[in-house]
Amino acid sequence: MTELPSLRVRWLQALALASDAEAERFGQSFGVGDAAFELLRAPEVGLVMARGRAGGTGTAFNLGEVTVTRCAVRSSGDRIGIGWVQGRRLERARLIARLDALLQSAPSKAVDAAVTELEAARAERQAATARKAGATRVEFFTLVRGED
């Protein structure tokens, strides 16, 4: 039970950041469509005030708001599932909440493997961008002028 939160953090994040196709496949593989849930908090769009820090490290300030969607369900096994995702995405928030309730009692090995796959897909997307950025890195040449 003690290491559960860290795996839970990982699936909550990976599911929020996954592509639609990835999230759907993940949901199917854990049979989310077959389970019954009580809707505690219908998917709801709201705002999160994004904060920054002066100079990147100093005093916090309010940068501006971001749309988000949240949802909460209760599984037949009496587990509460919470879903949060950036953007106006009712279906994704509902899917995350349902999966969150289900995964709390799923075998952690299978969950870990599936979450790792989502994380790897995101890392690959990030790496593809980072390689494009890498191609625009400036290589300086030193021009030697005069003698000696």
Add this chain to the structure above:
Amino acid sequence: MGRIAAGLADPVHDAQMQFRDLLWAMSRPGSVVVLRGGLPAPPEPLVPAAYALLLGLVDGESPVWLDGDHPDASRSIRFHTGASMVAEPGQAAFAVVTRASGLLPLERFAQGSHDYPDRSCTVILQVDHLAAGAGLKLRGPGIAGTARLEIGGAPEGLVPGLQANRRRFPLGVDLVLAAGRSIACLPRSTDVEA
């Protein structure tokens, strides 16, 4: 820790409709209004109207006071609205009195200030039943002549309390009475006579 009750099934439309109903009731003191829309099954010991109004009105910036230790209600309100629960009635933006004996003297709740009379408490008082046309005599803004409101299971001393509240105008609290799915309002501007 308390069990979380479900929230509004259709948060936007239910909350808007119920807010509209509350406005209507508040602007016509003494009228009994049955809340429209879906009313979720409330956590103990709230009645459906009180719970639905809290879900629609309260947010993370409006502290709530309850008249006792009600873990189901307190956890459900916190979960759905993000509101903090306060022990000191004077700090609450909304107070819920679930039973007649739980009502404190009205001056114990936030009264607002002369600069900001709106920074006062809205007190939701649960009663047994509400009926218009008999009972207390009401006069004031929003009432053509006189209105009558019967409050079943009203706390003792409610009428003198409301009269004192009226004398503090423009300060004072606004009262929302809730019975089952119905509400009636007694804003601080209403004269109440037994």
Add this chain to the structure above:
Amino acid sequence: MYVAVKGGERAIRNAHRWLAEERRGDPDLPELDPAQLREQLALGCDRVMNEGSLYDPDLAALALKQARGDTVEAAFLLRAFRTTLPRLLSSVPVETAGMRVTRRVSATFKDIPGGQILGPTFDYTHRLLDETLGGTDAEIAPAAVAEQPVDPVVPRVLDILDADGMIQPEPAAAEGEPTDLTREPLLFPVGRDAWLQNLARGDEGFVFALGYSTQRGFGSTHPFVGELRVGTVDLVVEPEELGFPIVIGEVELTECEMVNQFLGSKTEPPQFTRGYGLVFGHQERKAMGMALVDRALRNAADGQEQRGPAMDQEFVLYHSDNVQASGFVEHLKLPHYVDFQGELETIRRMREAAAREEGGE
């Protein structure tokens, strides 16, 4: 006497119908999908998100379409939309040091750990109109891909240089919740948190022009870009029902740190001071302008002689918001028949009085 005037309903309805037709333009041309604006006019959408103070690229694109490309009107639409949504939480402050950079340059030091990364920039283009973009489906060469990606974490330039004490350190974080101008009225003097929020949602043209003014003598800056970085950061929230922080998405940001020469005072040695800019999306002008104005306001707050409007808190903060400015300036277009009649009467009476006096002499 006050005369209420009603009317114009039919004219208004028809005006809006015509507006819809004009918005569509020539029906023989394909209609724009907001997704096309999001993808192909991304910087316009970024401006709308900034000034609308709402990060949602799809909504910004929709607003830009609805406003027929008028970014200020589009920002107004976003501001109006946000009022319909509940504020659920504030985020954990974004970690710009951990930004996955797509662009990162420093004008102060050539050799910085992580390197100078140009990213998709207009810099060094020749500003020649490209006629091949004129509606043809010309093949676009895909972006070059390096084997060596940019490091996942690129250290912030000023953090590296802080070490030798030449650059003023960032003051320690203030305690408590930052001011939120969407909730609290402006009461002067305000703290840095309030002016950074105000500048972040301010009009790009206004903020940029004020920054420019500080360079031209209406202020006291001699700035360099210590670092300008663009990229994505995680959006982290800590919902109470979870009790721990989670990443729920990512936002693109532009961050600018300006360094300015400071000749020293009785209490402080000569050094470089800093100014900070942070905005949504890829908005370099805005971030740079913000960093310049931040420095000017800090100079004023430190007691330096006020040498221009950028150093005047009230001037800057009261006039930066284009939605507020629209409200006040554009309302002058709306009927003022009664006010104007009143003033007309006053002028007439004054003239009559003046004429009587002249006649009496």
